Amino acid sequence: MSQVEPSSIPAGLTKIRRKRWFLWLVFLTYIPAIWLTLTWTQSSLFTGAVFGLWLVLAAISGTLVAFTRCPRCGNYYHAKGLLPVWVRKCLHCGLSIRADKGAFGVGI
């Protein structure tokens, strides 16, 4: 992959952080969504539908995070092999998720 313009790195890291927040938000809503649906509807059919919707959102958000490109090296930020690893730095060049904030790890 080709090198990317250094001025676009902060914007790229912001996109990665937003995708990661969306993924965490989806994960954290699982138990409350299922519990509230069961409590309010008492319907396993409706709860199954909510679970199906949650599963689709989890697949979409996981895929978005997995196939995010690093703004510095252009490789997949969270994947180096077949399985994504959701760490806080690029698995290829080591660019920290907070490099544009001036903390934790390799700077821009």
Ligand SMILES: [Zn+2]
């Ligand atoms: Zn990288």
